[in-house]
């Protein structure tokens with residue numbers, strides 16, 4: 056086999072196997088936070104009792120964003 060053919064085969068293989076990956080399922084977890092000033096928790100659903108007396112808006116953020124904002128998990132949503 057001539058080297059050029061081998062090279063072409065390798066290149067074709069690269070193109071075939073390096074298709075853009077879909078980032079839909081990035082594994083990112085979303086949580087819900089209240090923007091009210093007294094809210095320090097994040098919740099795993101909007102129906103939580105802890106969100107019912109929210110003074111601000113209920114926003115969906117990623118878990119990492121919630122943690123960066125020093126939020127702690129809601130005891131009602133996440134048990135003890």
Ligand SMILES: [Zn+2]
Pocket residue numbers: 097098099103104105106129130131132133
């Ligand atoms: Zn909650």
